[in-house]
Amino acid sequence: MKPLFMWAGGKNKMLKKYTNYLPEQFDSYIEPFLGGGAMFVWAYKKNPEATFFLNDANEDIMRIYQSIRNDVGNFLTTLDKYQEDFLPLSKPERKKFYYALRQEHAYNYQKWTATEEAATLYFLMKTGFNGIWQINKNTNGRFGTPSGLLNQKDKVYDLSNIEEWHRALQSCTLTQWIIQAAINSVPQVALHSWIRLTAAHLPNTASTLTIKNKKK
């Protein structure tokens, strides 16, 4: 299992440097800033039996996680339809397709179910520049990343990775709160919990702070 998408500030490449700070054992993992989920992937591989609380204030990406968790069949159906329409196209046609879909996502998203909206955004992230999520005022304050190279050969997304996430997310509680709300609302999960906060979210903190063994 690997992160579902690239994310600014994602921790995938930093994981080796964190080795000395990561716990050997934990029964629950609380991630207030899920983003692309690199740290969650590490934690899940370390202990798939743990209880996971995953939070991010970004409702667009949380919708993707929710859809893959609760409605993966419809998520994949929507994604496959886009993929089938997109792959046979020439590069200039793909570009048109991308920008037309980005426009729909920006202004006409109300016509979709939450799962369709999530799958549309996921398709755009998989075909957009560097695979990242960026908002733009020209796209209604919604996803506005320019198109990527658009040179996909036979697939746009990794089906087995989405299936792995679907399984993993079954043991996760997903929330979409701001950091204070997330921390205050997490149930007291007794010993061996692990909460990971980083300097980016705690302005006066110099480095990663790990709170282990949070007690009542």
Ligand SMILES: C[S@@+](CC[C@H](N)C(=O)[O-])C[C@H]1O[C@@H](n2cnc3c(N)ncnc32)[C@H](O)[C@@H]1O
């Ligand atoms: C750098 S990313 C997290 C990287 C991720 N933990 C990883 O393992 O790769 C930071 C995330 O924090 C979220 N975020 C920032 N401020 C927040 C807040 N106050 N409450 C909840 N989420 C917040 C952003 O939406 C973003 O997705």
